[in-house]
Amino acid sequence: MNRDKTAHAGDCSTHLSEGCVLCYQGAKMVLFVTGVCGRDCWYCPLSETRRNKRVVYANDRLVKSPDDIIEEAEMMSALGTGVTGGEPFLVLDDVVRYCRLLKEHFGPDHHIHLYTGIAPTKAQLEPLRGLVDEIRLHPPQELWDGILTGPYAASVRTARDLGFSIGIEVPSLPGIEALAAILPELDFLNINELEWSETNAQAMRERNLDLEDGLHNAVGGAEAWAAPLLDDPKVHFCSSDFKDSVQLRERLKRIAANTARAFDEITGDGTIIYGILELEGDDLPLALSENINDIEISGNQVEMAWWMLAEMRDRLPGRKYVIERYPNEGIVLEVTPL
Ligand SMILES: C[S@@+](CC[C@H](N)C(=O)[O-])C[C@H]1O[C@@H](n2cnc3c(N)ncnc32)[C@H](O)[C@@H]1O
Numbered sequence: 001m002n003r004d005k006t007a008h009a010g011d012c013s014t015h016l017s018e019g020c021v022l023c024y025q026g027a028k029m030v031l032f033v034t035g036v037c038g039r040d041c042w043y044c045p046l047s048e049t050r051r052n053k054r055v056v057y058a059n060d061r062l063v064k065s066p067d068d069i070i071e072e073a074e075m076m077s078a079l080g081t082g083v084t085g086g087e088p089f090l091v092l093d094d095v096v097r098y099c100r101l102l103k104e105h106f107g108p109d110h111h112i113h114l115y116t117g118i119a120p121t122k123a124q125l126e127p128l129r130g131l132v133d134e135i136r137l138h139p140p141q142e143l144w145d146g147i148l149t150g151p152y153a154a155s156v157r158t159a160r161d162l163g164f165s166i167g168i169e170v171p172s173l174p175g176i177e178a179l180a181a182i183l184p185e186l187d188f189l190n191i192n193e194l195e196w197s198e199t200n201a202q203a204m205r206e207r208n209l210d211l212e213d214g215l216h217n218a219v220g221g222a223e224a225w226a227a228p229l230l231d232d233p234k235v236h237f238c239s240s241d242f243k244d245s246v247q248l249r250e251r252l253k254r255i256a257a258n259t260a261r262a263f264d265e266i267t268g269d270g271t272i273i274y275g276i277l278e279l280e281g282d283d284l285p286l287a288l289s290e291n292i293n294d295i296e297i298s299g300n301q302v303e304m305a306w307w308m309l310a311e312m313r314d315r316l317p318g319r320k321y322v323i324e325r326y327p328n329e330g331i332v333l334e335v336t337p338l
């Protein structure tokens with residue numbers, strides 16, 4: 001069994017759902033449609049700013065109007081969207097509206113997958129036909145034993161009859177091997193490496209669970225619980241490391257390609273690097289006046305290519321530094337004085 005996480009993240013294409021293939025390319029927008037959920041999973045990772053809140057986010061952008069969703073999708077050249085929450089079926093009308101908007105704007109090939117913690121009925125699934133391509137069910141841990149006779153198996157069959165691609169997506173927890181029974185009826189089974197978050201930390205400690213290492217959010221033991229299932233070609237293990245590295249990096253690269261200015265350097269991680277000069281007076285130094293087309297002035301700050309700033313360093317009075325940040329005015333990762 002080859003379960004090296006890095007190798008697995010790369011050698012992906014044989015059994016991944018279409019939604020996952022696009023995720024590997026960083027091409028899926030995450031559309032969070034509500035923080036409200038009727039379940040209360042002890043491991044739920046939702047942050048306090050989202051949990052139980054009636055909020056909508058497209059990636060990290062707070063959505064105030066549906067246009068924001070399209071803008072965000074365009075900014076990352078999204079090829080698809082993952083609809084999540086909270087519980088999307090609690091706001092089914094909104095989900096239908098958003099998915100229709102996305103399919104109309106980007107075309108029917110814009111691939112949409114939807115997560116749900118409920119076992120949806122035919123009446124709940126029907127409005128999503130032609131709008132959602134792939135459904136990912138998350139049955140509660142206490143129903144994994146006897147999965148074939150419960151409501152989630154019924155949803156699997158209904159969804160399949162209605163033409164959806166249908167899978168199960170759950171975090172890796174003890175007892176997960178019981179889901180082997182339903183594999184023949186699924187298109188895929190995605191197992192998320194159990195992740196630690198601020199909001200589930202107490203519940204993790206109560207169960208004597210701990211972080212696997214000091215670098216990632218993965219919970220120790222999570223991969224081992226999933227191990228009995230991992231050789232089945234329908235099963236995909238999504239490591240916490242992969243989400244932090246490949247998925248995020250590829251999405252940042254897409255955003256950077258659309259938003260970086262001519263003088264921003266785009267790194268292999270999808271971050272951008274540029275130089276900043278803080279002006280000491282109102283006047284632009286002569287050396288910069290001659291390069292007016294290669295700079296951007298905002299207040300008392302002049303932004304330019306980092307290497308240009310480094311070259312002119314001795315001719316420019318004022319504080320100078322190089323900045324690395326996420327694209328589109330994202331978080332600042334590093335500030336290096338020149
Ligand atoms: C946060 S849920 C939101 C959508 C829906 N309520 C659901 O549970 O499917 C999205 C995905 O995260 C997974 N998940 C939940 N808690 C997790 C955790 N602590 N670590 C890793 N994945 C988790 C769920 O299995 C689900 O596939």
Ligand code: SF4
Pocket residue numbers: 037038039040041043044045046085086087116117138
């Ligand atoms: S069903 Fe999903 S959103 Fe709801 S509590 Fe469970 S993990 Fe959290």
